[in-house]
Amino acid sequence: MSAPIAYVLFLSFAVFCFGACGFLIRKNALSLLICLELMLSGVNMAFVGFSRLHQNEGGNVLYFLVITVAACESAIGLALILNFFRLKKSVRLDEARALEG
Amino acid sequence: MEEQSHLQCIAALAVLLPLVGSALWFSLGKKFGEKFVSIGAVSFLALSFACIAYIFFTATLPLRINFFQWLPLGTSSVSFAFLFDPLSLALSMVVTGVGTLIHLYATGYMHGDAGFGRFFSYLNLFVFSMLMLTLSDSLPGLFLGWEGVGLCSYLLISFWFTDEANASAGKKAFIVNRVGDFGFLLAMFCIFKVFGALSIPEILQTVQAGNFSGDDLFWTRLACFGLVLGAAGKSAQIPLYVWLPDAMAGPTPVSALIHAATMVTAGVYLCCRMQPLFLLHLDVLNVIAYMGAITAFFAATIAIFQNDIKKVLAYSTISQLGYMFLAVGLGAPVAAYFHLITHAFFKALLFLGAGSVIHGLHHEQDMRHMGGLRTKMPITFWCMTIGVLAIAGVPPLSGFVSKDEILHNVWGNHDWTLVALAFTTAFMTAFYMGRLWIMTFFGKFRGHHEAHESPWTMTSVLVILAAASALAGILNWPHLWGGSETLGTYLSTVVQALIHHAEDPAHALQSSLTLAVVSSLVGLAGLTIAYFRYRNFSGEEFSSPAFRPFQNKYYIDELYDAIVVKNLRMFGKFLWKVVDGFVLDGVLNGSAALASRTSTYLRQLQTGLMQQYALWIWIGFLILLLGAWTGRS
Amino acid sequence: MFEKLIQDSMTALPMLHWPILACLVLVVNLFGRGGPQFYLGFVALGLIASLSWDIAIFNNELRETVFSGGVVWDSYAQVFTIIAKAMVLVVTLTVFPVAGLQTKFFKSAFDQTAEFLVCLLLSGMGVSILASAADLTSLFLGLEIMSIGLYCLCGFYRADVRSTESGFKYLMIGAFSTAIFLYGVAFIYGATGETSYALIAQKMTTLAGDPLVKLGVLFTLAGLAFKLAFVPFHLNTADVYEGAPTPVTGYLATIVKVGVLAASLRLLWGVLESVSGMWISSWIALCALSIVIGNVVALQQRTMKKLLAFSSISHAGFMGLGLLVSNPQSGDVFPLMSYIIVYSAMSLGLFALLTYLENGEKPLLIEDLRGLVRKKVWVSLALGIFIFGLAGIPPFAGFMIKFWIFQALIEQGYWTAAWIGVLGSLLGAAYYLKVLMTIFISEEEGSLISYAPPRDPILSLRLVVIAATLLTLLGGVRPQLYAHWIFSTLALK
Amino acid sequence: MLNSNYLLVLFAFPFLATLIVSMVRGRGQAVTWVSIALALGYFIVVLLGLTVTELRYEATWFLPLGLKYGLYLDSYAYYLILLSSFLTLLALFYSRGVVEKKITAYHALFHALQATVVACLLCDDLVFFYVFWEAMLIPMYFIIGVWGGQRRLYATMKFFLYTFAGSLFMLLGLIAVYIYYYKATGVWTASFQTLMEYFQTNPMPVTVQSWIFLTFVLSFAIKVPLFPFHTWLPDAHVEAPTAGSVILAGILLKMGTYGLMRFAVPLFPEAAQAFAGPLCFLSVVGIILGALVAWQQTDIKKLIAYSSVSHLGFVTLGIFMMTETGWNGAYLQMINHGISTGALFLLVGFLYDQRHTRDISAYGGLAKILPMFTLILVVMTLSSVALPGTNGFVGEFLILLGSFQSNTASWIWVVLASVGVILGVIYMLHMIQKLCYGKPSKPEVETMTDLTWKEWVLYSPLVALVFFMGIYPIWFLGPIQEKTAGIFATIAPFLAK
C-alpha cells in the first residue's frame, strides 16, 4: 500500500478534531465519553501509520497500550457518570456547576 | 600657666553661674518662695558681673581659654572656648551689669506673679546664652549663644502663655529669628569652605594675611551677606524687624533687658567682630549702611503714631539700632559700639521707667489713658526726663555724644541721602520721645486707676541707670573736644575705622563743633514742637487719611502674613492633599485596585462548565502552535 | 530470559514495593475483618518498612537500564521513589483521623478504605514509573496510572455531589489532555521511529528543523503543561481541588507536580536537549504566565481550597523555572529539588491542618477561619508558619527555595523570568497576608472556632503537621537540612 | 571577653529572650516583668561591648552556594544595636499598664522584632542580611495589626506590601552582585567584606553598577522613607500602638539609612556618584514636604510621622552628598532622631492613655496643668528642631557643613535643606502652642495627672542623652569617625575631585 504518511496523518487529525469538537459541543456526559473514544482512535491511526512508515512494531505496541488506557478511562468514566446519575438524576453537564466561583 | 587655669575657672564661673541658677530657680522656685529666688538670682548675676569685671581689669587681652572639643569637622575641630578681647569684654560687662540691675528691678515688678521662679530661671538662662554669644571664640559657639537667646526671648515673650496672643508673639519672634539664623548658618558654611576652620581668631588671621582667588571671594561675599541677614534677624532690621513690636507682649523687664539692651545688639556685635571679613567687600558695608539708615528712618515714622508706650520704645530701639548699623556700614565700629553702650543705658532706663509707670497704673499701657504723672511719680518722672533728653540728643548727656559721633561720621562720608535720613531721624526721635514724655507726665490725668510710685527696688535701679546714661558720654569723649576717647583706644586693637578725617586739625574742630550745634538744635527743636503739640493733649488724634499707613505700621504684618504665611499654609495643604493623598496614595491604591479588578475579571472564567475549560485548553494549545508556526523560519 | 527479569526486578525492587503492598491490601481486604483505620495502619507500616528499605539500599552510583530499556534505575529514580513514598505515607497519616469519624458522610465513604489505599499506592507507583522511565511507553503509562489513580481518589466521597463532580471533571479534561499528550508521543515516535529515550536523543541531534519533531514537542509540552496546571491549561484545577476530599487535594497539589517534573526533567533535558530552542521560549512563557495569573486570580478567592489551588499554580510556575535552570550543561538540579521538597512539605502540612480543621460537609470558606487564634492557638500558629512559608517571606524555607531559583535564573541569564518571578511573589504576598489577617487580626468569630476537630488517636496528623512546620521554620534559617541531602544524593546523568 | 563569641551572644540573646517570654504562663504581670528584665539584661550585655571597634565571627556550618553565617560588628552596627536595645527597653517599660489583651504575645513580638533587627545589623552575609531585613516586617506586621487603631488592617497591609515590594527588587540586585563575583572569581561567597575588598580593586562597569545600585536604593528608600515612597509612614504610625511607633520610628526607619551607608554606597561608589544629584533633590523635597505637611496635621502622631520624613531627609542628604563630615553627622542624626522621635511618641502615648484621642485641638493649656510634661515636651521639641546645645544641632550642623563642601552634587541642595531648619521650627512650635499654651479646650483636660516617677524613669535618660550628646558628642563620634574614614578611604578613588 503506497499511500503517503501525510494522508494517514490528515485522516487521524480529522478524526481527532471531530472527536474534540464533539467533546466540546455535546451536552451529556455519555456523548463526551464517546467523543473521547473517537479522539483516541484518531491517535491510534497516527500510531499505526507511523509504525507502517518505520516498519517496526513500536507503533503497534503503543496502539495496544492506548487501547488498554482508553478502556480503563472509559470504565472509570462510566462509574463516575453512574455515581453522578445516582446523585443528580441526570447526566446533563449543565447541572455539573456545583464547584463554580 | 597657673595663672591661665586660675582665669579659666573664673571665666567658667562667670558663664556657668547663670545656667546653674536657671536650673535652680525653675525646680526650687515653687518650694522656696519669692524671697529666696530674688536674692539668689540677683546675687548670681552680681557674682558673674564681678568675675567679668575681674577679668576686664586684670587679664592681658586677648585671652583665649579652651575647655574641651565640641564638634569634630574632619581636618579642623570646634571646641568650647572663650575669647576675652576688648569687643567681647565690653559687651559682656554691659550684659552682666545692666542684667544685674534689671534682675533687681524685676524682683519688684514681678512680685506676686505665679511663675516667679520660672521667670527668673528664663532670665538667668538668657544671660548665660548672651555670655556664650559674646565670649565664645568659635562661630558655632557664637551660634549656640545666638539661638540660646532666641529661645529665651521666645520663652519670655510667651511667659504669660494663658493668653493666646502672647504665645503666638513668642512663636513669631522665634521663627523670624530662625530666618536670620538660616543666614548665619549659610555664612558659617561658606566661611568653612574658604578657611577650613570656624574659630574666629584663625579666620581673621587668614583674612588679614591671605590673598583670595576669584571663587574664594564669591564665597566670602556670600558669607558676608549671610552674616548681614543673621544680624538683621537678630537686631530687628528692615526685612526681619516685625517680631520686635510684638515682643512687647512679654513682661517689661524682659523688654528692657532683651529687646533693648542686650540681645538686639548681638547683630552689631557680630558685624564688629567679623569686621575684617566685611572689609574685603565694601559693597556689603554699603548695604549695611543703607539698611541701617532706612530702618532708622522707617521705624521713627511709625514710632510717632504709636499710642502704646512700649510700642513707641520698641520702634525707637529699632531706629537706634538702625543708627548703629549705619555707623558699622560706614566703617566706624567704635562709634557704633559707643552708641550701643549708651543706648543700652538710656533705653533700659526708658523701658524700666515705662515699666514702673505701667506698674503704677496697674498694667495700663496706653498713653492716652495717662498724663499728669509728674506729681504722683516724681522719681520715675525725673529719671525718665534724663532718659528722654539723652535719647533726643540734648548736649551734655551720653545720647548726644554717641549720636553726634555717628552723625559726624555720616557727615564725613559725604553721602547726602544717608546724611538727610540720619538728620531727619534725629529730629523725629526727639519728636516722638518728647510726645511720649509729655503725654505721660504733663497735662491732666486721663487714666482710671490711682497712680502710685513704685517700690524702692525699682526706683533705685532707675536712679542708677539715669546716672549712668547721663555720665556715659565721658566714656568716649572725642579728642577734638579734649576727651580721651577711652573706648576708641580700648577697641582700636580689634577693629579699625575706615574713615580718617584727612583735614587739618583746626578745620576738623570747627566742623565738628558746628555739627554738634546743629544736631543739638535739631533735638531741642523736636522736643519743643512736641511740647507745644501735646501740652494740653485731650485725646484728639491725627485724623487725616494721609497718616493712616503710619498708624497701621505700613500694614507690614498683614503683608508678611498674606504673602508668606498664607501661601506656605496653602502649599502645605496642597502637598498633603494632592501630592501625598492623590498622587502617591492614588498610585498605590490604584495598583491594588487594578490587581483586584483583573482578578475578579479572571475569576469569571471559572464558570464551572467543564467544556469551557476544555475550550481554553484547546485555545492555549493553539496559541503554542501559532507561536511555533510563526517562529518556524 | 526469565532470570533476567528476576534480576532486573531485584535491582528496581523499591519501585515494585508499590504493587506488592497494593496486592497485600487487596488480599487482606478479602478477609474483610479490619475497620478503615486498620487498613490505614497496615499500609502506613508497609510504607515505613519499604521507605527504610529504600533508604538503606540507596546507592548513588547505581545507574542501570532494566526491563530491557523500559526503566533506568539510578539515584534520580531512587530519590523520587523515596519522595513519592514519603508523600503517600503523609497522606495515609492525614486521612487517619478522618477515617475514624462516624458521621454518615464519612462512614459511607470509608467503607471502601482498602480500595482508596490501592488507588493511592498505585498512583504513587506512577511517580516512580515516571521518574525511572527510559521509554516513551513507560512515560505514557506512568502518567496514565497516576492520573487514573487520582480520578478515583477525587471521586472517593461517593455520597457527595461535589466530590463526584470533581472526579468526573478531572477525568474528562484529563483524558482530553492525555489525547493531546499521546499525539505528542506519536509525533516524536513518528519523527524518530524509536521509543527509547537514548535512541531518540541520538536521532534528535540530526532532526533539528523537522516539522514532525516540532509538532511532537509542542503536543507533549501541552500535555505536560496541563498536568502541571500551567496557566492556559489550569482552569479545571480550582474546581477539582475544591471538590476533592481535602487530603486528596493536598496529594493532588504535590504528587502530580513531583511526578510530572521528574518525567519532564528527563524528557526535556535528557532527550529533547538538542532541540531545546523549540521549547525553551514557550516554557518560559508558560511559567511566567502561570506565576503572575495564578497569583492574580488568587487575590479574590473566597474558599480556602481554591485559594490554595491558584497558589499551587503559581508555585508550579516557579517549579517550571526550576526545571528550566536544571539544564545539566549550565546549571544543576538543586533549585528544582529543594523547591519540590520544601513546597510539598508545606502544602501537605497545610492540607493536613485543613483536614483537621474543616467539617467535611461544608466547603471551607476563608471567613470561617476568622479569629481562629483566640481559640486554637497552636493550630493557627502552624497555619501562620505554613502561610508565611508559602508566601516566600524570608525567615522561612519558602523564601530560601525561591532564592535558589532566582539565583540560578540570574546565573544563567534568564532576566525576564527573574523579574516576573519577583512580581509574582509580590502579588502572592498580598493574598497570603489577607488570610493571615483573617486568622490573627480580625475581631469577629468564624464558624470553625466552635467546630470540634476529629480525635487524632495516634497523633498521626499532628506528627505530619509538626514535621512540616519544623522543615518550614528551620529550612529557612539552616537550609543545609535539605541542601546537604540533595547535593549528596543527586547525580543526574 | 570581647571576642567573636561575644558576637554570638549578642546575636542569640534576643532570640532566646523571645522564646523565654513566649513560654511564660500565668497572669499578665509576670510576663511583663520577665520581659522587661530580659530587655534590661540585653541592654547591659550590649553596653559591655562599648569599647569594641571591629569583631568578626566565622560560622562553621556548611551552607550551599557559599552562604555563611558570618557575623560582623563595627561601630556603625554597634551604636544602632545600642539604640535599639535601649528603645525596646523603654517601649516595654512604657507599655506596662497600657496593654491588656494578649500580653505574652505582645512582649514576645517585641523581643522578636529586636532579635531580627540585631540579626540584620550583625549579618556579614548579604543574603542573610536580606533574610532578616524582610523578617523584621513580620513582628511589626502583627504588632500594628493586632494592637493597632481602627484602620490598622489597611495600614499594616500597606506597610508590609510596600516594604516587601521594594526589597524584592533589592533581592535581584543582591543576587546580581553575588553572581557577578562568582563569575569573576569562581568563588561562591556573599560575605560583604570579601565583596568590598574585591570591588575596591576591580569595580563593576558603571552601567551594571548603576542599575544594581538603584535596586538597593529603591528598597532602602522605601524603608527610610525617602520622598516619593513615604506615604506608608503616617498610616503605619497613626495605627501602631505607642510602643510600636517608638520602635518603628526609633529603629526600623534607621535600617534604611544604615543599609545605604553600609551596603549601597560603599559597594557602588561610582553609581552613587552618578545618582547623587537626583537623590539629593528627593531628600530636599522630603525635608520641605515633611515639614510643610506636618504643619497642616490635626493628628499629633501624623505630625510627628511627617516630621520623621523631614528629619530623615537631612540624613539621606548627608549620605548622598558623600563627604566624611556629612556621613558622621548623618549617622549621629540617626541616633538623635531615634531619641527625640522616640521620646515624642512616648509623650503622645502618655497623653493618649489619659484622653484617648490624638486630635491636637482636644488639648490646650497643658503648661499650666502638666508643667513637667510640658518641660519634657519642650526639651524634645528643641532637640528635634536642632537647637544648638541639643543633639539635634550637632547632627544637622555636621550634615549641612559637610555636604556644603562636597563636590558630588551642587551646594544649592544644602541651602534648600537649611530652609528646612526654618520650616522645622514652624510646625514644632505650632504643635507646642496648640498643646501647651492658651486655655484648655475641654474641661476633661483639667483632670489630667502629671508625670509620676514611672514616667520620670522613662524620660530622664532621654533628656540626659539629648544634652549629653549636644555638649559632648565626641564620645559617640570618635569611633564613628574612624569607620567613616575607613569607608571613605576605600571609595575615595572613585569620588569626583
Next chain:
Amino acid sequence: MLQQSLFIIMAALVLLTAGLVAFRPRPIESAMWLILNFFFTAGLYVLLGSHFVAVIQILVYAGAIMVLFVFVILLLNLDPKELGDETSLHWSSVVMFVGMLSFLLLILHVAGPQTLEPMEGLLPDSKFGSVEALAQKLLTDYVWGFELAGVILLLAIVGVGMLAYRKPKPKTPKFLDHQERPV
C-alpha cells in the same frame, strides 16, 4: 491503483461516521455510529499492513469497550426529552472555528516533501503487522510496558469497584410484593 481508491473510500467512510458520531445528539445513536467507525478504521489498518491490530480493533475496541458503553447507556434509560440539548449556535460555531483552525494548522505543519511521497512497499517476506512480530517486540523490548498495562487494568477495576459499589440495603425490596413500582 486499486489500493489507492480503496484507501480513499475507506478514509471517506471513516470521516463520515466520525462526523455522525460527533454531531448526533442522542448518545445511543452516536455509540452505534462509533462502532461502525471502528469497523472502517480496522479496514484502514488492514490496508496499512498491520492485520493483527485491525483484528484487535474490532475485537477489543468495538467488541468489548463499545458493548460496555451501550450497556450503560441503556441501563440509565435516559428519556429523550431530558437529553434534548439545545447547544447555543454561538458556542458551537466557536468550537467549529477552533477545530477547523487547528486542523488547518496541523496540515500546514505536516505537509512537507518527505511526508507526501508514498511510503515504500513492504518487503515480500517481512513479518510486519503479524502476530509473532508484535508479540516478539511486546515481550522483549516493551516487557515493562506490558507489566504496567496489567497494573493499570488492576487499578481501573479496583477504582470502578470503589466508585460504583453500594452496600446492599438489608430490608426486603418493596416492589417484590407486587406493589406499584416507584416511577
